[in-house]
Amino acid sequence: MTAIIDYKAGNLTSVKLAFAALGVETVVTSDPEVIAAADRVVFPGVGAAKSAMENLRALGLVDAVKSAAATKPFLGICLGMQILFDHSEEDGGVDCLGIIPGHVRRFPSVPGFKVPEIGWNGVTGNVERVTGNGERVTGNGERVTGNGEWGTGTKEFYFVHSYYAEVVPETAGVTEYAGVKFTAMVKKGRLWACQFHPEKSGRIGLELLKEWLSC
Amino acid sequence: MLTKRVIPCLDVRNGRVTKGVKFKNNVDLGDPVEMAVAYSDGGADELVFYDITASAERRPIDIGMVEAVAKAIRIPFAVGGGISSVEDMERVILAGAEKISVNSLAVRNPEIIAEGAKAFGAQCIVLGMDPVKSDKTASGYEITTRGFREFTGMDAVEWAKRAVDLGAGEIVVNSVDADGTREGFELDITRLIAEAVDVPVVASGGAGKPEHLVTVFHEAKADAAIVAGMIHSGDYTISEIKAAMHAAGVPTRMSW
Numbered sequence: 375m376t377a378i379i380d381y382k383a384g385n386l387t388s389v390k391l392a393f394a395a396l397g398v399e400t401v402v403t404s405d406p407e408v409i410a411a412a413d414r415v416v417f418p419g420v421g422a423a424k425s426a427m428e429n430l431r432a433l434g435l436v437d438a439v440k441s442a443a444a445t446k447p448f449l450g451i452c453l454g455m456q457i458l459f460d461h462s463e464e465d466g467g468v469d470c471l472g473i474i475p476g477h478v479r480r481f482p483s484v485p486g487f488k489v490p491e492i493g494w495n496g497v498t499g500n501v502e503r504v505t506g507n508g509e510r511v512t513g514n515g516e517r518v519t520g521n522g523e524w525g526t527g528t529k530e531f532y533f534v535h536s537y538y539a540e541v542v543p544e545t546a547g548v549t550e551y552a553g554v555k556f557t558a559m560v561k562k563g564r565l566w567a568c569q570f571h572p573e574k575s576g577r578i579g580l581e582l583l584k585e586w587l588s589c
Numbered sequence: 590m591l592t593k594r595v596i597p598c599l600d601v602r603n604g605r606v607t608k609g610v611k612f613k614n615n616v617d618l619g620d621p622v623e624m625a626v627a628y629s630d631g632g633a634d635e636l637v638f639y640d641i642t643a644s645a646e647r648r649p650i651d652i653g654m655v656e657a658v659a660k661a662i663r664i665p666f667a668v669g670g671g672i673s674s675v676e677d678m679e680r681v682i683l684a685g686a687e688k689i690s691v692n693s694l695a696v697r698n699p700e701i702i703a704e705g706a707k708a709f710g711a712q713c714i715v716l717g718m719d720p721v722k723s724d725k726t727a728s729g730y731e732i733t734t735r736g737f738r739e740f741t742g743m744d745a746v747e748w749a750k751r752a753v754d755l756g757a758g759e760i761v762v763n764s765v766d767a768d769g770t771r772e773g774f775e776l777d778i779t780r781l782i783a784e785a786v787d788v789p790v791v792a793s794g795g796a797g798k799p800e801h802l803v804t805v806f807h808e809a810k811a812d813a814a815i816v817a818g819m820i821h822s823g824d825y826t827i828s829e830i831k832a833a834m835h836a837a838g839v840p841t842r843m844s845w
Binding site for chain 2 (some may be wrong): 420
């Protein structure tokens with residue numbers, strides 16, 4: 375069973391519909407026991423980091439999220455990626471889940487770049503090195519395949535965000551906006567998370583979800 | 590690089606997509622869900638649906654249609670028309686729309702922008718505006734409402750700035766003068782608004798050839814552009830529009 379965590383951080387309809395389009399049934403839940411019992415866990419999120427963290431605490435979900443991220447296939451989306459990091463400077467600064475080391479910052483004000491970034495931006499594999507057997511890997515040794523397409527080039531996904539996560543060893547995909555190169559996707563074993571919305575990124579987004587479903 | 594979005598607009602009347610010139614002489618074009626799928630498969634970056642008669646007839650939007658579209662496509666879409674409260678917005682968002690476009694409602698009740706942005710985030714709240722050339726306002730453009738039926742006396746640029754202060758995350762500038770003419774976007778008002786606000790601006794009204802999109806992106810600082818008649822008629826495909834944009838150096842999503 376695939377659980378979608380509901381912590382009052384945005385609308386989950388699109389995420390549910392995208393999995394349904396792949397024939398995967400999902401359960402939307404705020405129950406730590408359901409999350410613990412799930413085979414796979416999706417952690418979406420839209421909105422502000424501070425209220426998201428407050429909601430997670432109020433619902434008693436912090437430990438359930440941390441445990442799921444450490445033990446089973448886990449997919450963070452948008453704010454659900456950002457709050458996996460140590461800290462976000464949103465709302466004057468907020469400590470987040472600390473599952474991925476690193477910081478989330480606001481886009482600088484640069485002429486010609488509107489904030490939030492809204493629309494389709496290219497994601498490129500963040501290849502740190504090529505191993506002896508020809509595998510292209512990130513700083514933490516994860517294979518950069520993306521969905522098999524942007525692993526070797528650049529493909530556009532749909533983004534809506536005002537804050538970005540810095541590039542860290544876990545960064546598997548990078549994107550540039552407002553003069554900043556930021557984390558579009560992280561991979562740490564079966565923990566995947568993306569800044570963009572795969573559920574709103576057409577065929578390429580569905581392929582990424584499909585690939586995550588088989589990790 | 591962030592690409593410039595091409596957004597087909599589907600005006601829905603009684604459950605069918607229609608297209609008219611300056612909101613008149615409407616012609617039946619097809620089923621909204623079938624057209625949404627065709628445009629999504631054809632490379633549209635986003636879609637917008639206006640329930641164009643809802644506002645004039647003061648009746649709520651067709652939620653069943655929103656749900657059917659959300660089920661059928663995997664790209665973002667906005668819905669406008671027939672929204673009169675935060676509760677209406679919530680129904681549209683829960684049905685699977687990414688954004689809500691408010692136009693006449695926001696003129697009557699600007700606070701709805703702030704309430705919507707607080708409830709769902711600024712990225713969900715699009716201000717649609719229908720400016721017309723006018724000598725009654727400082728910018729030379731006046732806001733009209735209810736499908737160009739009423740003149741408000743409001744200055745288009747001042748209204749855009751105020752809407753963004755209230756929490757609008759995006760502005761669709763639909764030129765009354767250019768709408769339905771297929772002779773090109775109204776560049777001046779698009780640029781005026783794009784330079785006045787720090788949220789994305791969507792040019793609307795007047796697209797007739799791929800070159801019109803190239804021009805509005807190169808010269809009027811638009812972040813996205815709406816197309817309707819030029820693709821509904823079959824005269825051009827989205828691929829052809831994007832190929833022209835790509836050839837002219839406008840960043841665009843070329844594979845989907």
